[in-house]
Amino acid sequence: MDVTRMNISPPREANVSTQVKVNTVSEALRAQIDFLAETQQQRLSVGQLANDSGSTSTRVAATLSGRRIPNHDELDLLCMALGFGPENRKIVQQLRTMQETDRAHRTEARRGLVENRTEALRRRPVEKGIGLLETGVAVPEPRPSRVGRRQPVPRFGQPDPLRVSNSVELIQALNAVRVWGGSPSLRELEARSSGILRRSTLNDMLRGTDLPDYDRFVAFLRTCGIDGASLDTWVFVWRRLKALETPETVSWMPGVEQATS
Structure with a gap:
């Protein structure tokens, strides 16, 4: 400084x-x-x-x-x-x-x-x-x-969520994750998640504009093969967007406001 x-x-x-x-x-x-x-x-x-x-x-x-x-x-x-x-x-x-x-x-x-x-x-x-x-x-x-x-580089060509600035862009990034994971069908994703993710829920999430439910968001990423430090990065982005939906919490999370200015 x-x-x-x-x-x-x-x-x-x-x-x-x-x-x-x-x-x-x-x-x-x-x-x-x-x-x-x-x-x-x-x-x-x-x-x-x-x-x-x-x-x-x-x-x-x-x-x-x-x-x-x-x-x-x-x-x-x-x-x-x-x-x-x-x-x-x-x-x-x-x-x-x-x-x-x-x-x-x-x-x-x-x-x-x-x-x-x-x-x-x-x-x-x-x-x-x-x-x-x-x-x-x-x-x-x-x-x-x-x-x-030094910026974290997603492994194996994974989509990079750090540029995401709103929920619409997050949904676009999730669809890119699905492509990266081999473009599995909704039926296959449901089977991989052991029933945690329903086809109707997946369809609504991947075609919507709102911030996804946290548990379904994480389950979807894991089902597509995102894990470890890469998953932590996606979780950070989700929490940042959630904080911006509740302005009174932003002041308690250093850097959130600046990261999306």
Whole structure:
């Protein structure tokens, strides 16, 4: 992650300023705490910040040390407690998003489920020099994570679901899986699944436009020969689309929103 130069100046004394280099949310928050202590002789304690932001001392301490990344609302309350204005809170939130995306890349790389989400972020590039207001935070353009550069390649020419962005495309991909599996008839698929998949159910699923039922979705893939790490990739794509059908869950799943932007 690129280093961000943060130019902090007090709201009522524009002629007084200082510059620090930050690249994480925790560094930005600590820089503001240090600035308040230096200019106003007021160093906020962890307990005071927890009380002012409605959080707990444990959570605030972990956030300031960089051991955890707070969610959107919690970070917004911390920023307000430290005196950040609306525009500057938005800038710190952008740093949070970059950290969340970077963490998601590392997690997926360990599981062999890496998707180049940085390209999706590049479709909404952050203008260089943005946010030079109260704090002067210049948010850098995101760049691909080193861990996340290698894409998983489906085995044996299997259809690749990572490009799927909606339920219609998922159904198209499932039909491609059927072709890859030898174009078995619906009767044969029913027999292979030991009756788990009915012909009528398969017909509706492969001709429909809605997100398939999870159990039938997995059973169909296994029946067509998709298993192991490849099956995990398909399951990830299904969960991503399901999360987007329930917007209130997206904020709890790092990287989901960026992956489909």
